[in-house]
C-alpha cells in the first residue's frame with residue numbers, strides 16, 4: 011500500500027520546500043482600511059468613482075476590463091448620461107459595411123470596456139514581452155487581492171522607477187520581485203474627495219477599491235442577505251423559545 015503512495019510522497023517533499031521559497035521572496039500585502047470591511051461595510055461610491063477616473067486615465071492604455079459594461083457604472087453612482095458619455099469615448103467593432111468590411115462605432119451603454127490591444131501578440135510586443143492581464147477579476151484572482159493591488163502599486167522602491175537592464179522594475183509585492191509594468195501612478199493623475207492632488211498611496215487605495223468592485227459588484231447584496239438570514243434566525247429562535255414555554259407550561 012505504502013509503495014503506491016511513495017511517488018506522490020516523494021513529489022510532495024520536493025515540491026513543498028520549493029513553493030515555500032517562491033512565497034518567501036514576495037512581501038505580504040499591507041492591510042488597508044477598506045470601507046467595505048466588517049458586516050455593515052459598504053463601498054464608498056465616491057472612492058469607486060475616483061478609482062474609475064484613474065483607470066480610464068491610465069490603466070486602460072494597457073489593461074482590459076472585459077467583464078464591466080458601461081451601464082454597470084450606474085451602480086457606482088454615475089448618471090446614465092455620464093456613463094453614456096464615457097462609453098462614447100471608446101471605439102468598438104461595429105457591423106460590417108455593405109462591402110463586408112469591418113467598421114467601428116462609438117461604444118454604447120450595453121458594450122463592455124474594449125481591450126486595449128488587438129491580440130496577445132500585440133500586447134506582448136508593446137510591453138517588453140509581458141502581457142498586461144485583464145483587471146476585471148484581479149482582486150479575486152490574487153490572495154488578499156484588494157490589499158495586494160494597493161500594496162503593489164504603492165511600493166516605495168517600485169515608484170522610484172529605476173528599471174533593471176532588462177527593463178523590469180523591483181516590486182517587493184510581485185511574485186519574484188521584478189515586474190514588467192513601469193510604475194503607472196504619478197502625482198497629478200488623481201484627486202482626493204476635497205479636490206486636492208492625491209498621493210501615490212491614496213491613488214493606490216482608490217484604484218484597488220474600484221477593482222474590488224469590478225471583481226465583486228454584488229458584495230453589498232451578499233452582505234445584506236447574510237444579515238437578513240441572521241435576523242430571521244434570531245426571530246425564529248425567539249418564537250421557538252416562546253412556543254416551547256407555552257407548550258410545556260402546564261405539563
Ligand code: HEC
Pocket residue numbers: 064065068069070071072073137140141142143145148152159162163188189190191192194195217
Ligand atoms: C504601459 C502599460 C501599462 C499600464 C499603463 C498599466 N499597466 Fe499594469 N501591467 C502591465 C504589464 C505589462 C503587466 C504584466 C507584468 C508582468 O507580468 O511582469 C501588468 C500587470 C499588472 C497587474 C498584475 C499583477 C499580477 O499579480 O499579475 C496589476 C494589478 C496591474 N498591472 C495594475 C495596473 C493598474 C491599476 C494600472 C493603472 C493605474 C496599470 N496596471 C497600468 C502594463 C501596464
